[in-house]
Amino acid sequence: MDVERNTGENRELIDSLKRLDLEDVPDGLTQDIMDRIDSGSGRGIMAWLREFFVKSRPVAFSFRPVYVCAVLILVCASFLAGRVSVEPQREVALAPTPQTSRVLSPTPHQTSPLAIPEDVEGSYQAYLMGRALLESEKNVQAMRMFRKASILEPDNPEYAYWEGVGYWRLGYPEKERLSYLRGLESDPRSVPLLINLAHNYLSQQEYEKALEAYSAVLTVSPDEPAALYNIGLIARQLGRIDDETAAWKAYLDVIRVGKFAYRAVERLNAYGDYSYRLYQVGVRKVILAANVLAGEVFTEADVRRELAPLATILDSDRRIQLDVVVFKANDSVYAYNRAQDLKKILVDMAASGGAERIKLSWFDEPEVVERENMQPVELNESLLIFSSVIEDKQEV
Incomplete structure (x- = not known):
């Protein structure tokens, strides 16, 4: 198994990770992204929904014992490089992820994101390298690593998930969606895969499919705030007032603090409830x-x-x-x-x-x-x- 690779191989991987230019999340980026969402401004809901879910989609995480080693190696590499990178955190369908516009296509000196690199052996090493590259916003190189990991282990839902994240960062929504769907074939109850699939449908204005995916999330994790809140946003967009008010109440049953909770109350009260x-x-x-x-x-x-x-x-x-x-x-x-x-x-x-x-x-x-x-x-x-x-x- 990948987690049983010998110390020499892991040391070589750590040495490679140490040479990466890991960067901290830019100052003020988190608040900037927060302020873009659901701002209540005069802009149409379609505009801000599209802008947010395309540009500021969260990275959701799943944690499995088999991948604990991966996280430890990444943290060690960041520490040894003299800085600690901040993992994105999910909150109501948003996260302080780095901006995605820096690399949208390969430069003349870069390999196509679909090419399989030869300089990294094994799916696990490719996955780890992809995670480190993604954190340093080297999106094209990260995508190459995730693709290699997925090609070597097509039934691994973790690799499929991060392949989808890589496609999202590069602006390929159709390929992103296919990655999530492939991962769900192996793990139909994966909340991160379902959440990001729902975000993908929502960003493409496929509201019914987004609702179906968010509802699937709630069958696994009934108190998932992102799913509860976004169901309310979709119902609001579709003019389904009863569904919208029910969604705000369901969200408020779980979350009572923060500006999204305050907006849920305001919208509920606006309907006389x-x-x-x-x-x-x-x-x-x-x-x-x-x-x-x-x-x-x-x-x-x-x-x-x-x-x-x-x-x-x-x-x-x-x-x-x-x-x-x-x-x-x-x-x-x-x-x-x-x-x-x-x-x-x-x-x-x-x-x-x-x-x-x-x-x-x-x-x-x-x-x-x-x-x-x-x-x-x-x-x-x-x-x-x-x-x-x-x-x-x-x-x-």
Whole structure:
């Protein structure tokens, strides 16, 4: 097996990797890519979807014991070269990958990306060399290595995956797709392969196929944020409002922080659905399931889970005071009891207690939410949370 290659061969490979010009991810690139996605600007959704998924597609990773040796060799090579390269990380279908425009085709002194190099022996060594070359943005050379690894082991899904990544970096979406599909023949439940296949379909505006691939991801990994969020984006593009709102709720069931979560809440609220709401508590933004906190069909365990962020804030800053307002149309008794229950649970959860810092109000009328250029929304059962800072008292 590849992982059992002798020390001499691995030492020769490490020596080769040490001679590579490994580069760090450029400063500010991560934030630049983040700001391009789903910015909410006046540009059409088609434009930014196409720009993002073609130029800023993530590199997803799978980890298998058989490839641990590969990762270790790469890390060692980077360290010995005097710098450590940063692995891309996936977050909502984006990642801080280097820009892809530096090498799109071979120069006169480079071999075609489809040629099989003769200077590296074995699929495993070719795979390792391809990974190192890809990190240093030597895309054409990396592609040659991935192709050799895949030709020598066509049934290896890991090699097929990275071959697809190589094709993506070079701007060959059709060949990229075929690589992922070949890998999935060997490993149909590979989340990285399915995710990147879905991104590929989405970048080519094949929405139904993208939905199918993202749905396949969720059968394997139900809480995969990229799949949940992008399903919402596709439904939004296709005008399927019910599917879109369901997707935002599914995403918010998993992710409650970050600008993508905030946008999911905004879009959900724009449709008049306030089951999730964004509250400003001190200097923090907190997303809570308002229907869980104000409703009567949820368990105490559900309520405690929603109140956990508030308890943490009360403990971290004892100057914070909360004003909790419960609305229940035509039922002031329920509104009063619900407010009292929320306070009791919150005080019990907060290590600092904080009963004196939680003020309550309750109303037997619906909350009316005013919306700009839209009809107001009446919520028969709802919750508002305000915060203020208690000024420190100075002794005279």
